[in-house]
Amino acid sequence: MNKEITMPKLGESVTEGTLTRWLVSPGDLVNKYEPIAEVDTDKVNAEVPSSYTGTMSELVASENDTVQVGDLIAYIETDSAPKEDDKRQTSANHEKPQVENQEDHSLKKRYSPAVLALSQKHNIDLEQISGSGRGGRITRKDVEKEIASASDRSTLTELGQQLKPAVAETEKKAQPEDDIIPVTGVRKAIASNMSKSKQEIPHAWTMVEVDVTNIVRYRDQVKDEFRENEGIPLTFMPFFMQAVASGLKKYPELNATWQGDRIVRKKAIHLSMAIATEEALYVPVIQHADEKNLRGMARSLSTLADKTRKGQLNSDDMQGGTFTLNNTGSFGSVQSMPIINPPQAAILSVESIVKRPVVKEDDMIAIRHMVNLCLSLDHRVLDGLICGRFLAYVKDQLENFNGERSGI
C-alpha cells in the first residue's frame, strides 16, 4: 500500500518549511516515527518523522525546496492494509480545531428588554460591553455590573468636583490691575482636550539624544538651492518627520489609538504637526506621511504652516492624525514632557539642535550638533521596551542620514 507523507505542522504559526536534507533514500526501510528528513522553518529546525513503517518508494520534494505544511513530500510503501479507523481519526483531527476556535458572537447584538431598558436608563453604550451569555449575548447581569462599575467611577468624579470649587474660588480673585481674558474658542478646546488627556491617560516619558551633525551639514549644503528651486525654505523638521514616519512603519505599536476595551493599530500613518501661533496651538495633519519623500514633507509642512498662520485650516486638515510631532526646539527648548493628543498613543517633541562637546569613539572629544527627542506614551497602549526600540530606530535613521540616498 503506497502512502503519502506530508509536511507536518511543526509549530503553531508555521505554514511552510525548507527541506534541508533527506535522511533516507528510496528503497530504505523505515520504522514509524523514525526521522526521514531535516526541515528548517522560521521558528524551528526539526526532523520529519515517518508516519508509517515501510519502505521509502519515492522522494517527491528535493533538498532545499520550500514546502507548505500539508504538502506531499514522499511516498512510502507499507505492507499492511489501511485501517479505516486511522483514516477517520486523522481527518477528524484536521477539521475540529478550526471550528472550535471560532468564537460565536451571533447574539452579541440581540438585546433583551431588560438590557435595553437598563442601558437607556443609565446611559450605557452597549457596544462597549462584552457579553457573557450564549453567543456573546449581553445579559442583564453584564449591564448591572457595568452600571455598578460606572457608579464607582462617578463617585470619583464627584469627589473631583467637590474639590474643584475651592480652587476656582481662589483663582477667580483678580486684582483690579489684572487683565481678565475670557476662555473661548480654540483656547477652551485646548484646555478641555489637554486636561482630559492628562487626567485620563497614564503618561510615561522617555528621551534620547541624537547626533544630527550629518543632517546639519547636508542642510547647509542644499538649503539655498532648495529655496531657489522650490520657493520654500528647507527646515530641519522634514528630516525628523521622515525618520519618525519610517519608525512608525517599523513599529506600528506606536501608531495606535486607545478605544476603551481595545487598541486599534492604524495602518495609515498620518502625522499631526503641532504648529504654534501667537494665540494658540494647532495640530494639522499630514496624510500618509510615510509615502512622502523629504521634498514632499517639506512642501506639505510649509503649506500647513502657511494655512495655520493665515487661519485657513479647514476641518479636513485637522482630521485623522495617528501620531503627533511637536517642534519645541523652534523656541529654544531642550527638554519637554508633551501631553498626548488623544486618542493617539504617543507624541514626540523635537528639541533645539545645539552644539555640544561629545565623547566619541576612542575617547575623542568632538563638537557635534545634538538634539533631544522626547517621547510621551500612553502606558495603557504601550510599554517602555517597544518605545525604546522605536526611539533607537529613529535615532539610527537620523544619525546615519545619507544625503545621497535619502536627500531631496
Place this chain on the structure above:
Amino acid sequence: MTTINYISAVTQALEEEMERDEGVFVLGEDVGARGGVFRATEGLYERFGEERVLDTPLAESAIAGVGIGAAMYGMRPVAEMQFADFIFPAVNQIVSEAAKIRYRSNNDWEVPLTIRAPYGGGIHGALYHSQSVEAMFSSIPGLKVVIPSTPYDVKGLLKAAIRDNDPVLFFEHKKAYRLIKGEVPEGDDYTVPIGKADVKREGDDVTVITYGLCVHFALQAAEKLQEEGISTHILDLRTIYPMDRTGVVEAARRTGKVLLVTEDTKEGSVLNEAAAAIAEECLFDLDSPIERLAAPDVPAMPYAPPLEKTFMMNEDKVESAIRELAHF
C-alpha cells in the same frame, strides 16, 4: 420544632382543628376506622368518633354535596377525595354550587368547605392515580386552590383552609406524603396565609416558579448548580388560585430569567397565568424568554416505569433547564 413528614402534618392539622372547633368534621371514603387509604386521618375516628369522622359511599358528588350542605348550615367540613383523579363526578357540585353560593345569594350564604385530595405521579399509579387536576379548578372565581410543598406549609395552610369562610381545594402530593420531611413548630397554633407565595431560596441568576413536589426538585437542582456558580431563586406558589401576582412578578424581576415548572401537562397549565402576569407587568425586567418546563401533552401518566420516568418531572430535568437559562 419537631421534624415530621408531609402526611403527619395533614393529620396534625385536622386533629388540632377538630379539637379547636366542634364544627370541624371529616368525611370521605375509608377515612373512618381505616384511617384513609394513605392514613391521613389515622386516629381521628378513635378520638372523635363516627359522628365527626364519616365514612361515605363511593360517590364523590355526594361527598362534595354533603360537605356543601353542612357548610351552608354552619359546619366546617373537610371532605376527602381518595384520589384527585376521582374528583370529576363532584365537579358540578364544586364549580356550580360551592364556588357560586356566596355570589348567588348576595352574601347571605357561604360555604366554608375544605376538599382534600392527593394528586400527582411518580408512584406507579398510572392513569387514575397520578393526575394533576389543579388547572381544571384554576379559572373558577369563588374557589381557592392550595398546593403546599413542605410539612410546615401543609399544616399552616390546611388550618387556614379550614378556617376560611369559602371553599378551598387542598391538593396534597401523594409522593410527598412520606418522602418529604420538615420542621414544624411544636404546640404552636399557626396558620399560613392563603394567597401568598413563598420564596424558598434566594438567588440572582435564574428564578424558578413552581409548586408542590416540584419545589423539591428545584431546591435539589439549585443546590447542585450552586457548585457551578449558578444562583437560583425559587418561588413556591403555595396557592395556585387566585395566584399571588405580586409575589410572582417580584420573583421574576429579581433575575429577569424565569423558569416555570409543573408536573402537569404543558398546554393550559396553571403556570400560564404566571407567565401572563410576568409578561404584563415586567417586560422590561426580562432578560430571556419565559420558559415552561412541564409534562408532555399526552392523556395520562404512563404505567411502564421507563415511560413514567420520562413523563414525570424530576431534579435532572429542572437542573438542565435552569442551566440553559443561566447561560442564555
